[in-house]
Amino acid sequence: MKKIKLGSKEIFNFSKPYIIAEIGANHNGDMDLARQMIDSAVLCGVDAVKFQSWSPSSLIAKEEFDRNQKYDDSPKKHFGSLKEMVEKYYLREEQHFELKDYCDSKNVAFCSSPFSEVEVDLLEKCDVPFYKVASMDINNFQLLNHIADRGKPVILSTGMSRLSEIDKAVELLTKRNCNDIALLHCISIYPPLYEDIHLNNITMLQNTFGLPTGFSDHTIGFSIPLASVALGSCIIEKHFTTDKNLPGWDHEISADPYEMKIICEESAKIATSMGSFSRIVSxxxxxxxxxxxxxxxxxxxxxxxxxxxxxxxxxxxxxxxxxxxxxxxxxxxxxxxxxxxxxxxxxxxxx
Structure with a gap:
């Protein structure tokens, strides 16, 4: 059974799940709000809080901005244009260090998804325990190569990906001597229909790649991520907010503190209860x-x-x-x- 370490914690399929509170851009560019979210996530019992590392120039092309496009797959109305939202919500370089220091003071892991090589280097300076690759970048070989060369564990989300694309990404990372890889089953819809979630893909990925496999969740509530633990999910990544009514892209589909606490506490019970495949009478x-x-x-x-x-x-x-x-x-x-x-x-x- 393949095992990897995320910081000081060892994970493997059917182990107690490593819980990542995905704050992402839910801080809305407000560092006081970011610290409040970290505090709340820590009280829930998470192992790590995760942000997203991108800038207006590293994520979106000019012609996309010029269309004045909005990401409007949520019923919530967003302010302004896409460019205005990106400018407000992106995490500045100095804020990375500020949040890293704050996470250290709270004894919770700071991590982030880098969206360019520049941001990989920035996160390396922050000494993140692992790199999380967003689903959108599973075929971004330039970025994957740069991450692999950092010599740290990689968590790879698989949303929108065919099995062949996952295979190519894993092969690329492995050839660069990145052997500590975990996969996350993911449906890149916010939120997905239940019939489109296919939790059995967790078992399929475990059997196909022999790697620790978890679940990056975009559903509403806590039932689906908890169900994933019964299939051996050893990582749960869940968007997190202190208030689902806040403006921003992901607050509505995020877990609030009540839900995140349930995920942390109940997932540990489920994992412990799974036990052995042998018949054992205590x-x-x-x-x-x-x-x-x-x-x-x-x-x-x-x-x-x-x-x-x-x-x-x-x-x-x-x-x-x-x-x-x-x-x-x-x-x-x-x-x-x-x-x-x-x-x-x-x-x-x-x-």
């Missing part, structure tokens, strides 16, 4: 057998010398006597002592 459960199982009991007062018949015997609690699966072997045997009705039969009572 010592505590073995002890229960003495109380809950049955033993052979006589149905009437029986004298010494009586030959046992099927009508003489039944089974009742406790399970400290002769097991009921031995009942057929008792028929036709002779009692060497008399036994009262509703008493457990013992092997020493019979010939």
């Amino acid at each position: 010592e505590a459960e073995l002890q229960k057998k003495f109380k809950f199982r049955r033993s052979v009991v006589v149905t009437k007062n029986l004298p010494e010398g009586h030959i046992l018949t099927v009508d003489d015997l039944t089974s009742k609690r406790p399970g400290t006597g002769i097991s009921p699966d031995m009942l057929e072997h008792l028929i036709g045997r002779k009692l060497i002592v008399g036994i009262e009705e509703d008493t457990l039969l013992k092997w020493e009572n019979i010939i």
Whole structure:
């Protein structure tokens, strides 16, 4: 079973999930709000808070800005043009260091998705524990090469990708000696229809690539990411906000503190409960057998010398006597002592 370390935590399929609170651009360009979100995520119990590292020049071409386009797949109305939103929401270079220091003070991992080589180098200066590659960049080989050469673990989201594209990205990273790779099943719709989620793809990716596999979630609520843990998801990445009504791209589909706390607490319980593929009966459960199982009991007062018949015997609690699966072997045997009705039969009572 392939294992990798994200900072000080080792993950593998069916391990306790590594929880990433994806703040992304939900800070809305406000560092006070960003710190509030970090504080709230820490209280929920996450392992890492993640941002997005891009600038107006590294993410979108001029002609796209010139169209005055808006990302309007949300019913919420956004202010201004795409260019105005990008300018407001992007994380400045100095803010990376500010947030990294703040995360360190809160004992939570700071990480981010870089959208260009410049931002990879910036995150390297921030000493991030791993690189998270967004789904949009799974075929951006120039960026993948630059990330692989940093020598750190890579978490690769697979939204919008054919299996062949995932295979090429993994092969490219591996050839650059990047062997600590985790995959995230992802549906790049905000939010997706339930019939389009295909959680069984987590199992498929595990079996196909033999890599730690998790789930980057864009659904509303917490039921789907928790369900992914039962399939062995060892990373859960979930957008996070302190208020779903805030302006911005992703607040509506983000987990709020109530939901994120449930994801953190319940996913740990699910992972622990998954246990082994071997049939194991715990010592505590073995002890229960003495109380809950049955033993052979006589149905009437029986004298010494009586030959046992099927009508003489039944089974009742406790399970400290002769097991009921031995009942057929008792028929036709002779009692060497008399036994009262509703008493457990013992092997020493019979010939």
